[in-house]
Amino acid sequence: MTQTAIPYLFMRGGTSRGPYFNRADLPEDRETLARVLLAVVGSGHPLNIDGIGGGAAVTTKVAMLSPSQDAWADVDYFFAQISVLDRMVDFKPTCGNILSGVGPAAVELGLVEPTSDVTEVKIHAVNTGAKVLSKVLTPDGVVTYDGDAEIAGVPGTGAPITLNFMEIVGSSTGAFLPTGHLRDTFDGIEVTCMDVAMPMVIARAVDFGLTGHESADELDANTDFFAQMEAIRLQAGLAMGMGDVSKSVTPKFGLLAPAKDGGTIATRYFMPWNTHPSMAVTGAQCLASCALTPGSVADGLLERPDQSPANVVLEHASGTIDVLVDYDTSEGFSLNSAGLLRTARKLADGRVFVPSRILEGH
Structure with a gap:
């Protein structure tokens, strides 16, 4: 079986985990993209045995990054939630935990140049339109993942990543109270x-x-x-x-x-x-x-x-x-606005392989 290699970073972002891609390395059309992501994760098996998913919703998430089309932002963050078993891809939501890794990943992928010991990365979450300012530690121009910050659900400590979310009210429905009622x-x-x-x-x-x-x-x-x-x-x-x-x-x-x-x-x-x-x-x-x-x-x-x-x-x-x-x-x-502190860590990088026939539309 002929396979196609796709460059990627494998990262933990907050309490989630998944592949981070340069959007330019993936198919443009959503139908083919969905097939590729299903193959990457291995959706359809409880252990995602034929992919790199982890058999849980928090480990079958995908981040796709590109230079931003928004005048305010540095990078566009496009998210996909892949189901463990049902071979479904949902492009509607975003994920704030995976977003925790977007700043470091953007620097690692060369989409953002580190500016000082702390690099500010302006992120446009394209699924919902949210704008997020991420502050990443980059001493000597290199992302560091070591630090003393702790977050519940992740063992050990890591470098703090601060996230400041702006313009997030009504991000999906257009209203703070979508039904018009408090209850x-x-x-x-x-x-x-x-x-x-x-x-x-x-x-x-x-x-x-x-x-x-x-x-x-x-x-x-x-x-x-x-x-x-x-x-x-x-x-x-x-x-x-x-x-x-x-x-x-x-x-x-x-x-x-x-x-x-x-x-x-x-x-x-x-x-x-x-x-x-x-x-x-x-x-x-x-x-x-x-x-x-x-x-x-x-x-x-x-x-x-x-x-x-x-x-x-x-x-x-x-x-x-x-x-x-x-x-x-x-x-x-x-x-x-709402601000949170998270951590992230690069786990692996290289190329992930998918059957070439998927990219050919068969």
């Missing part, structure tokens, strides 16, 4: 449908008979909960103007509960057909915004801070994540 009810469950960095359907854990402190494995084993959640998500997707979302990973689903380990609020995040082992960067911004918004389903679950910017500490299935939220509540809730 909606589907199948008897109250939810807040919100679009900040990621469109989400957010509910109180107690309304599903849960504490909100369950482990990811405990939640994944609760098939009745997942069936109930998916039915609500499908109805909410229609109400949010997103159409039939049965084959889309968006909107994502989130649960809220009172904090128990000193954080601001307890959260669980769903991808949406299994539980995220930690927390998505984009989801964290939406959940933090929901927590800060008076009248949302978060009412009564936390003591809201009385000043901005506020550091919102979300407890999740693996620990905590801090979201620094700059906001205004003089007329409802208005988000200015």
